[in-house]
Amino acid sequence: MMWKIVRWDRIETEPIFERHLGVHELLVMLAPPKPHCAFGTACDSRPEGQExxxxxxxxxxxxxxxxxxxxxxxxxxxxxxxxxxxxxxxxxxxxxxxxxxxxxxxxxxxxxxxxxxxxxxxxxxxxxxxxxxxxxxxxxxxxxxxxxxxxxxxxxxxxxxxxxxGFPCVFEDHRLRRPVDANWKIGPLDAQGHPDPNWEKDPRRHGRCERARFKNQLCQKCFNRMCEIRGFGRYFDTEWGMLRGGMGV
Ligand SMILES: [Zn+2]
Ligand SMILES: [Zn+2]
Ligand SMILES: [Zn+2]
Incomplete structure (x- = not known):
């Protein structure tokens, strides 16, 4: 507000105070700056545009x-x-x-x-x-x-x-924490019955997931990590990394 920038010790010398201000002038002085736009009449903010x-x-x-x-x-x-x-x-x-x-x-x-x-x-x-x-x-x-x-x-x-x-990666989607989701989260098992250590996301080793473009999709990071693992296509579509319909979604 205008008043605050006037220091008391300057009031006597501030030219604007050398004359008496009418109420109208004072209101004009205190009013916010008039709206304007570089687009002028082509500005759509009002039917008639802006100054x-x-x-x-x-x-x-x-x-x-x-x-x-x-x-x-x-x-x-x-x-x-x-x-x-x-x-x-x-x-x-x-x-x-x-x-x-x-x-x-x-x-x-x-x-x-x-x-x-x-x-x-x-x-x-x-x-x-x-x-x-x-x-x-x-x-x-x-x-x-x-x-x-x-x-x-x-x-x-x-x-x-x-x-x-976007959407959370399937590994970070709190909607996919049902018992049925354990199946795709563990993924394919090898001949000895062990899952691939690069399949399930481990935040300590794999860091944070990115956002996915679609619901029920792997993020790019998880997709890159997993897509070469044998059996990937049984769980996810190989082009987009979408969780397959048979996986409970
Ligand atoms: Zn404008
Ligand atoms: Zn906004
Ligand atoms: Zn991910």
Whole structure:
């Protein structure tokens, strides 16, 4: 607020206080800055657009990069707009890598550079000027984006496990901890009746699983470890690493 930056010892000399302010002037002074957008009348945040300003507004910044570049193409000042979009992209890249380095909460998946050219991101427009929240896991949507995607009945939510992109690897899926799952978790036995030590995931030796693209699928890491083991195809399909239907799923 304006008042806080005025130091008491400066009040006498601060030029703005040299004259008496009317209530109206004071209110104008205290009002938040007028919204503006570099897209001007082509900004979709209001039917009449926004006053042209030096930066892209927060409503437009919630759009996908595809949509932003496309919109810039249709304007007279394409080059300037593209520079602003590039700068916004670089800002997100820096923010993202700093968060990872410092172990801070992650960017919402809709702001994460990792997903910026994914089909689901391309199709998503929150149509909202509020900023994204941060999230616990990479690939997770913030509460606003998740709620909005549900309200907009976005079909791409099928690629999400709730608010998280992708699915847990079958070895980390808590739905697959039934007695029947012991069978595929141990896998094929050799002539002596021993399982292959590289089959079942051991967090101490194999580290953390990655996310899988589909439900009931091996993550890439587990797939790479297991796919050469004899008998793999009995349990998982050999192309995608999906758990076979006969395995209780
Ligand atoms: Zn805008
Ligand atoms: Zn978000
Ligand atoms: Zn895995």
């Amino acid at each position: 042209r300003g030096p930066d892209i507004c927060s409503w437009c910044k919630n759009m996908s990069f595809d949509a932003l570049y496309k919109r810039a193409e249709a304007q007279a000042d394409t080059r300037l707009l593209k520079r602003l979009i590039d700068a916004w992209m670089h800002q997100l890249e820096r923010d993202n890598s700093e968060r990872i380095r410092r172990g801070w909460p992650c960017l919402c998946a809709s702001k994460d550079p990792e997903y910026r050219f994914h089909a689901w991101r391309r199709d998503f427009n929150p149509k909202d000027s509020r900023l994204c929240g941060t999230v616990r896991h990479r690939g997770q949507l913030c509460a606003r984006c998740y709620r909005t995607a549900q309200e907009q009945e976005c079909t791409w939510l099928a690629e999400f496990d709730g608010d998280r992109y």
